[in-house]
Amino acid sequence: MTPEHRVALVTGAGRRVGRAIALRLARGGWSVAVHYHRSADEAGRVVEACRALGVRAEALSADLADSEACRDLVIATQASFGALGCLVNNASIFERRPLDALSVADIDRHLAVNLRAPLLLAQEAADALRESEGLIVNLSDAAVTRPWPDHLAYMISKGGLDTLTAGLARALAPRVRVVGIAPGVAAWPEDYDEAARARLTARIPLGRAGTPEDIAELVAYLLTHGGYISGTTIPVDGGRHVV
Ligand SMILES: NC(=O)c1ccc[n+]([C@@H]2O[C@H](COP(=O)([O-])OP(=O)(O)OC[C@H]3O[C@@H](n4cnc5c(N)ncnc54)[C@H](OP(=O)(O)O)[C@@H]3O)[C@@H](O)[C@H]2O)c1
Secondary structure, three states: OOHHHOEEEEOOOOOHHHHHHHHHHHHOOOEEEEEEOOOHHHHHHHHHHHHHOOOOEEEEEOOOOOHHHHHHHHHHHHHHHOOOOEEEEOOOOOOOEOHHHOOHHHHHHHHHHHHHHHHHHHHHHHHHHHHHOOEEEEEOOHHHHOOOOOEHHHHHHHHHHHHHHHHHHHHHOOOOEEEEEEEOOOOOOOOOOHHHHHHHHOOOOOOOOOOHHHHHHHHHHHHHOOOOOOOOEEEEOOOHHHO
16 A cells, blocks of 8 residues: 555544554554544544654544434545545444333444444445555454343444445455454443453453453554455454353
C-alpha cells in the first residue's frame, strides 16, 4: 500500500478498545479518522495523541444506528483525508436483557449498530478500499460460539457479523481483505465487580484478562504482515474458546 493510502477509519475510537486501535495505528504511521458518538472529549484527546505521534487525525461524529449517518461518515473521512486504507468496525452496543425483557427496540438497536452499520460502512468504503488494496476489520466476540443467554440481541448481531466478514471477503476479493477479531475479555464492562471479574478470569487458560492493546496489536499485524489472511475471524481470548 502506498503511504498516501494509509488512512484508517476506526469507529468508536474515543475510548477503550477503539482508542487503543487508533493509537496503535497512529504509532505505525497511519492517519486516523477517530469516529465517536457521545465521547466527544475523549475522541478529541485521541486526536491530539495521534497528532503528537506525527500523523493526521480528525474526530468525526456519527450515530451508527442511522443508516444515512453511516454513509456520511465514510464520505466525510474521504473528504478529510483523500483516501481510505483500513476500516475498523469497532463501535458496538452491549446490553444485558434476559429473554423475557428483550424488546423489539432492543433487538433492532443491536442489529443496527453492531451489524447493519459495518455492512453499510463497508459498502460505502468499497471503492476506496479497492483502490488502496485495503483491509476491513470487524470486532466480533469470542462468546459467539457459546452465546450468553442474557445478551441474545448482542450475540446474534456478532454472529451475523462473522457471516458478514466471510461474505465481504468474497465480495471484495481480490483487492480488499476482510478479517474478524473476536476478543474474550479485552476491557472489562464498567459495571462488572471484582467477583464477576475473578469468576470470568478463572475460565481463561492463560490466566488473565486481555487488554485493548492485545486487540490493537493484531490489527497492526494484519496490516503489516497479514497479507494472506482474509475471510476468517480470529479469537484473541487467552484460549477461552477451547475450554
Ligand atoms: N471489551 C471487551 O472485553 C470485548 C469483548 C468481546 C468483544 N468486544 C468487542 O470489541 C469491540 C470494542 O469493545 P469495547 O468494550 O471497547 O466497546 P464499547 O466500549 O462497548 O463500545 C465502543 C464504542 O461504541 C460506540 N457506540 C455505541 N453506540 C453507538 C452508536 N449508536 N453510534 C456510534 N457509535 C456507538 C461508543 O462510542 P461513544 O463512546 O463515542 O458514544 C463506544 O465508546 C466491540 O465491538 C465489542 O463488541 C469487546
